[in-house]
Amino acid sequence: MDKSNFSAEDFVLDSDFRDWILYPNNQRNVRWELYLEKHPDRIKEIQIAREILLKFPKTEFQIKDEEIISLWIQIDSKLADQVASALEKSTIPINSQATIQRYSKSSSRRKINFPLLKVAAIVLLAALLGFLYYSLPDREIHQEINWLTYSTKPGVKSSVTLSDGSVVRLNAGSSIRYVQNFVGETREIFLDGEAFFEVAHDTLKPFIVHTQDITTKALGTSFNIKANDSEKIEISLITGKVEVKSQEVQEFIDFLIPGEQVNTFPKGSYWEKDVFDQDQVVAWMNKTIIFDDTPLPEAIKILENWFGVTITVNHFKDQQLTLSGKFKDETLNNILEGLSYTARFKYEIEGKEIQINFKQ
Numbered sequence: 001m002d003k004s005n006f007s008a009e010d011f012v013l014d015s016d017f018r019d020w021i022l023y024p025n026n027q028r029n030v031r032w033e034l035y036l037e038k039h040p041d042r043i044k045e046i047q048i049a050r051e052i053l054l055k056f057p058k059t060e061f062q063i064k065d066e067e068i069i070s071l072w073i074q075i076d077s078k079l080a081d082q083v084a085s086a087l088e089k090s091t092i093p094i095n096s097q098a099t100i101q102r103y104s105k106s107s108s109r110r111k112i113n114f115p116l117l118k119v120a121a122i123v124l125l126a127a128l129l130g131f132l133y134y135s136l137p138d139r140e141i142h143q144e145i146n147w148l149t150y151s152t153k154p155g156v157k158s159s160v161t162l163s164d165g166s167v168v169r170l171n172a173g174s175s176i177r178y179v180q181n182f183v184g185e186t187r188e189i190f191l192d193g194e195a196f197f198e199v200a201h202d203t204l205k206p207f208i209v210h211t212q213d214i215t216t217k218a219l220g221t222s223f224n225i226k227a228n229d230s231e232k233i234e235i236s237l238i239t240g241k242v243e244v245k246s247q248e249v250q251e252f253i254d255f256l257i258p259g260e261q262v263n264t265f266p267k268g269s270y271w272e273k274d275v276f277d278q279d280q281v282v283a284w285m286n287k288t289i290i291f292d293d294t295p296l297p298e299a300i301k302i303l304e305n306w307f308g309v310t311i312t313v314n315h316f317k318d319q320q321l322t323l324s325g326k327f328k329d330e331t332l333n334n335i336l337e338g339l340s341y342t343a344r345f346k347y348e349i350e351g352k353e354i355q356i357n358f359k360q
Helices: 008-013 015-022 026-038 040-053 065-089 096-134 296-307 332-343
Strands: 147-151 158-161 167-170 175-179 187-198 207-211 214-218 222-227 233-239 242-246 253-256 260-264 271-275 288-295 310-314 322-328 345-350 353-358
Touching: 008 015, 008 040, 015 026, 015 040, 026 040, 026 187, 147 167, 167 175, 207 222, 214 222, 214 233, 233 242, 253 260, 288 296, 296 310, 296 322, 296 332, 322 332, 332 345, 332 353
Parallel strands: 187 207, 310 353
Antiparallel strands: 147 175, 158 167, 167 187, 175 187, 187 222, 207 214, 214 242, 222 233, 233 260, 242 253, 260 271, 288 322, 345 353
């Protein structure tokens, strides 16, 4: 169902929205947070709907959609009966002009009165729902939901063991955000940057990683995700099996087996399934930098993030210049020294500031 133009009334009648407001859990919080990110213009309607729903006590009872539809049918029927009754009591016109004038006036009156009747109908529905909620025993209090964020600065790599036993290794300048203790029916993480995941097996609680509008779903496996801002997203599977799909384009979905990779961009502009070099993908965890015909601007970003420095390039003109080389646990000075011979540049290091100079 398309919820992009939902009114407050639509939200009140939507069972998933009611569950989110009255009985929040991790899965619902994530789903509606993604909705608000895509449709921020609906926030006013959501606030109104929330106020209506919060007037009901939290109980085990949940009214079915079919029952709500039945209530609305009864309300519409009552409104139709009132209109029909009013028309029957009106004076019978004696000519066509009188008929047209009466219809015009009636139409004008309906434009004024029907919004009020609609509001009254919503109030009536709320009262009926409230009666049903009040007539049943109280629901148990849900566990409090706390969001946690774990980040690494440029030049620093780290790892974190999650409450389920899964291990996340973060590359420099990366972060993850997740609900403490994975409250709810799923284990969901939001990633910015690059990370390697070793997922603890749990068939009853899927592990889902969100990278912008791309989701990677696994039960027990290991995979690498690289998703820096405004850059290509790469999901590389090492062991197990994962489902990768786009939230923007329905056709963009793939199931990966070890050795396969999905390359894509945010917002559904590109999608490609391919094989990959495992040594190159996980090189960053082995303190190794690999440049393989890497464009100079991309190589500069890698070095800045790896060593936590700022690099300024002067007099760079050859836009086709690429760099190649493998550097394991090397200093920045040694890497620049090695690259300077093939790329023909000179460099200066002053603390955290690096100057790369090409010939004018």
